[in-house]
Amino acid sequence: MAFLKTSARGGLLWLTLALLAACEDELPNANPPELYDIESAADAIKEAAKAVVRIQLPSGSAGTGSFISADGLLLTNNHVLGGEACAREGCTVSLSFEHQLGTLSLPARTFFALPQHVDAGMDMAVLQIFVDKAQSQRLATPHFLTLEPHAADQLVGGHVTAVGHPLGRLKKWSSGFVIHADGDWFDTTIFSLPGGSGSPMLNDEGHIVGLLHRGAEGFDLLTPTSTQVSAIATATAGLTRALAAPLPSSVISLASELTEEAVLAHSDAFLAASTWTANVGGKSVALVSLLGAACDRGLARQDYTSLEELQGGLSPCFTALDFIECRSDVGEEREASPKGCPRGEREAWLARLKAVSAKEKMFNGSLDLSAISFAMEALADTQDEADQRARANIIAALDEAKPAIDFEVAAYLAAYGIPSYGNQITRDLFLHYDKQPFYERYAWQISVSALWLYADDVLSREQALKIAKHLYRNENVSLGTNLRIEELLYNSGEL
Numbered sequence: 219m220a221f222l223k224t225s226a227r228g229g230l231l232w233l234t235l236a237l238l239a240a241c242e243d244e245l246p247n248a249n250p251p252e253l254y255d256i257e258s259a260a261d262a263i264k265e266a267a268k269a270v271v272r273i274q275l276p277s278g279s280a281g282t283g284s285f286i287s288a289d290g291l292l293l294t295n296n297h298v299l300g301g302e303a304c305a306r307e308g309c310t311v312s313l314s315f316e317h318q319l320g321t322l323s324l325p326a327r328t329f330f331a332l333p334q335h336v337d338a339g340m341d342m343a344v345l346q347i348f349v350d351k352a353q354s355q356r357l358a359t360p361h362f363l364t365l366e367p368h369a370a371d372q373l374v375g376g377h378v379t380a381v382g383h384p385l386g387r388l389k390k391w392s393s394g395f396v397i398h399a400d401g402d403w404f405d406t407t408i409f410s411l412p413g414g415s416g417s418p419m420l421n422d423e424g425h426i427v428g429l430l431h432r433g434a435e436g437f438d439l440l441t442p443t444s445t446q447v448s449a450i451a452t453a454t455a456g457l458t459r460a461l462a463a464p465l466p467s468s469v470i471s472l473a474s475e476l477t478e479e480a481v482l483a484h485s486d487a488f489l490a491a492s493t494w495t496a497n498v499g500g501k502s503v504a505l506v507s508l509l510g511a512a513c514d515r516g517l518a519r520q521d522y523t524s525l526e527e528l529q530g531g532l533s534p535c536f537t538a539l540d541f542i543e544c545r546s547d548v549g550e551e552r553e554a555s556p557k558g559c560p561r562g563e564r565e566a567w568l569a570r571l572k573a574v575s576a577k578e579k580m581f582n583g584s585l586d587l588s589a590i591s592f593a594m595e596a597l598a599d600t601q602d603e604a605d606q607r608a609r610a611n612i613i614a615a616l617d618e619a620k621p622a623i624d625f626e627v628a629a630y631l632a633a634y635g636i637p638s639y640g641n642q643i644t645r646d647l648f649l650h651y652d653k654q655p656f657y658e659r660y661a662w663q664i665s666v667s668a669l670w671l672y673a674d675d676v677l678s679r680e681q682a683l684k685i686a687k688h689l690y691r692n693e694n695v696s697l698g699t700n701l702r703i704e705e706l707l708y709n710s711g712e713l
Contacts, residue, residue: 253390253409253701256381257320263379263391266424268361272314272383273416274326275303277486277540280386282416283313284426286365290347290357292331293457294416295431300336300343302484306471308332309490310351318389323709329357336469337460340402340452341431344461363418366425370399370453373427380408380430380449382417387701388708394447402456404428408449411698419451428453475500482512482534489540494558506560509538510567517573528581535574536589542567542596545604557596564597575615585619587612587630609634625651625660625667632667635674645676651685658694665689665703669710683712 256267269285273294281298285291303309312326330353331345347357379393394407410417410433419428428451470476470484472493481488481496481503488496488505495502512534522528543557544564560567575589591608598604612630616639621627623642630636631644638644648671651657651664665686672682689695690703707713 253384253392253411253697255320256318256389256391259379259381259391260422262422262424263381263420266363266418266420267318267381267389267391268316269359269363270381270383270389270418272317272326272386272389273299274312274314274386275299275486276310276489276492277303279303279486280383280413282382282414282430284381284416284418285347285359285362286344286426287362288359290359291334291362292345292347293363293418293426293429294343294345295429296336296338296341296343298343298416299331299345300333300338300341300469302470303486303490304331304333304343304345304469305484305487305491306333306465306469307473307491308351308353309487310492311345311347311490313347314383316389317383319704319708319713323711333465333469335461335463336465337463338466338468340429340456340460342429342452342457342460363420363424363426365454365458366421366423366427367454367458368427369455370402370404370428373404373453374399376427377422378406378408378427378451379420379422380406380410380414380417380451381420382410382414382430384411384414385698385701386413387705394449399453402453403431404451404453406449406451407447409433409447410449411701414449426454426457429457472496478508481505481508485509485537485540494541504558505541506538506558506563509534509541510563510570513538513570517570517577522581525578525582525584528578532574532577535570536593538567539593539596544597544599545595545601547600547602567597568594572611579619585615585621585627587615587627590615591630591634605634609636612636613639623647625654625657625663629663629667632670635670637676645671648685649677649681652688658689658692661689661692661695662699662702665706669706683707683710686710687712 256264271283273281273283281294283292283294286293309331310328311331312328314326330348330351333343334346335344349355349357373396376396378396379391381391383389392409396404396406398405410430414430415432417430418426419430421427431450431452433449470487472488472491475497478498481498485505495504516531516534519531522531541557542559544559571589571593575586578584578586590611594607595604598607612634623639628644628647631639636644648664648667668677668682668685671677672679686703686707690707691700
């Protein structure tokens with residue numbers, strides 16, 4: 219479950235990484251996986267990379283796309299921006315251009331996207347990008363890629379390079395060889411991560427020969443001396459056929475009469491289109507009401523058999539919060555079409571979120587502080603009120619559960635300016651983080667908390683950045699966390 223911290227202390231997207239689908243085929247051994255900065259790429263790849271952008275949706279999910287025309291046609295995966303996430307009527311997307319080391323950090327730009335071609339079998343989507351929702355002007359894209367048609371089996375043995383935004387972070391490249399073909403799909407030795415979905419597969423001349431779909435995971439990828447890496451892609455022959463086909467019925471129309479189940483399944487499409495009501499049974503029904511009822515059903519269930527099933531059942535409780543905004547002081551973060559505020563139901567929503575936290579604690583003893591802090595922010599009248607409520611909820615939950623104040627818990631103390639709890643002084647824990655065993659496992663929480671403490675004048679900028687820099691590329695810190703810290707330092711102007 220992911221929440222956006224939107225206070226004066228700065229924003230944080232708590233990302234829960236999606237699992238990569240498994241690959242049944244065994245692959246040759248490869249060196250430990252690496253992702254490389256764009257400035258280190260060959261000239262043809264470096265030039266091609268200018269057409270590759272990071273895609274971010276209002277739901278918080280991120281992927282990669284590439285322009286394939288001079289007037290804003292964007293190619294990506296169906297599962298990134300296809301039938302479920304962008305309706306026939308279009309959607310709002312945020313695009314980041316040249317978000318990479320060696321360039322100045324710039325904010326993402328918001329555009330309107332209209333689906334043109336979608337094919338679930340090819341896992342592809344092509345969208346027309348417009349400057350505004352009125353669709354009065356197509357986006358001029360001087361940097362765009364050309365598709366070089368190839369059947370999958372024609373690519374076997376060839377060298378390919380993927381350029382994308384792993385984990386939705388800074389743009390990187392990784393290369394490898396095509397080792398297997400199956401219909402329109404092919405396997406490569408390229409290393410990829412979630413967020414890289416939708417990356418173009420390029421030949422050495424910088425032309426698209428495939429579209430990255432997913433990476434692989436599992437213990438079958440580990441050997442005694444190395445790591446087997448694999449990325450699966452669609453060949454351009456299949457993509458070219460899909461480009462000639464009309465939109466399939468799987469691309470939802472928000473104006474159509476839908477079942478409650480269909481609305482809940484496509485809630486991201488409603489959010490991306492800034493549409494807060496749905497036609498259910500011929501009646502206009504608020505998305506928040508539908509999601510509230512689904513949340514209540516999830517809370518009422520007593521037959522969950524796993525934590526994953528529990529979190530899936532409770533997901534409507536959090537999805538609804540994407541459609542809510544009661545704060546009057548979030549400034550530019552308010553949308554042009556303001557989200558609704560269920561003022562008469564706020565107490566019910568606050569109670570639901572407390573029930574979510576209690577349900578997870580009852581299920582396996584875990585303490586879900588996010589449900590009673592970050593998740594509740596949009597229900598407050600002001601950010602200051604949200605912060606005060608979160609502080610009170612966090613302290614009450616800690617008083618009841620009496621957990622050890624580790625880095626995960628202390629991150630909430632730092633985020634909400636709680637100077638200490640019990641015998642633990644928040645500042646001291648993070649200032650002397652390296653005195654704690656296994657601190658590398660919590661490198662992201664430590665880095666972000668240091669910057670929060672700086673924003674609250676608890677640490678100096680130099681102290682906060684020193685902590686993040688020390689953890690950056692630490693050999694004991696995971697690759698995913700290093701990518702996050704790298705972007706944090708990049709956005710701070712330190713890289």
